Amino acid sequence: MKHELENTMALLERTPAALDALLRGLPEAWTESNEGGNTWNVSTVIAHLIHCEDEDWMPRARHILHAGESEPFAPLDREGHVRFGRGKTLAQLLDEFARARTKSLDELRALKLTQQDLGRRGRHPALGSVTLSELLATWAAHDLTHLHQISRIMAHQVREAVGPWARFLGVMQCAGHSEAA
């Protein structure tokens, strides 16, 4: 489980730089268009990642260590990304996400979690009893789910432009399937 924590942190450390390399300076045709209706664009996703750094992962980790299962996590504000994204450019959002992630990981390292800590339990408002270890693995998987979403949002922008190739491109068959974590 300690080994898994190291793997989790290795991924969490890399996500901001990966998103930065992919997205900074990219034409807005890729980043400011969505998948139709009131779906998210790429900038919205980055605002959501900042929101989760601020109000989800480390706050819930501390909640498990301090309160255990005695009271559930506060539910996440489903519109929280609006507060974190308002009036910001994608470049500003990428900067802010990188800063927030560095701060979170500094805090995580400072906890010097033991095997026993990783097995401690909290209570998710919808999922019930969960462990700190599961929360931390979910943090990494949540980065991946949004990288998956970003690639799908961007691919959507060239759905017509690829002509008949659309049926060979897996990302264009993906229907999108995330709920809130």
Add this chain to the structure above:
Amino acid sequence: MKHELENTMALLERTPAALDALLRGLPEAWTESNEGGNTWNVSTVIAHLIHCEDEDWMPRARHILHAGESEPFAPLDREGHVRFGRGKTLAQLLDEFARARTKSLDELRALKLTQQDLGRRGRHPALGSVTLSELLATWAAHDLTHLHQISRIMAHQVREAVGPWARFLGVMQCAGHSEAA
């Protein structure tokens, strides 16, 4: 259409650095495990991207400009990634992909494509008549389909570790749906 070409190139330029930032130095638990059976791991995907730089995108673009629809593209070798990946570390594959992509884009720029060029047609062995513009948009979308796949392969490695959160994580509902481009 010229504008679309600029958008396509902006993405193609960024993919190697994004994959590098995400993957270099990551523990092998993320990159050398697959989704079961004979599915691909992350390193295999990078070998496939190198294969496509070498034998798909620019060779087919030149084929359209030189031969038009008179003869179809050579079909891609479905096992080509094996030739390009054999005996190489992920770090070596990332380096090679970056070099191959730079070379491809230098060649693409040197073609100084006009609007008329972008409308020229070739013949895909399975899809029939396609335009150069569609081929180039597909090149970008193909990067995205493999970024989508990589995020899904990596998320698969923590499917058990996230416990009950799996059902909230869209990437874990994604069944994978690519064919060859």
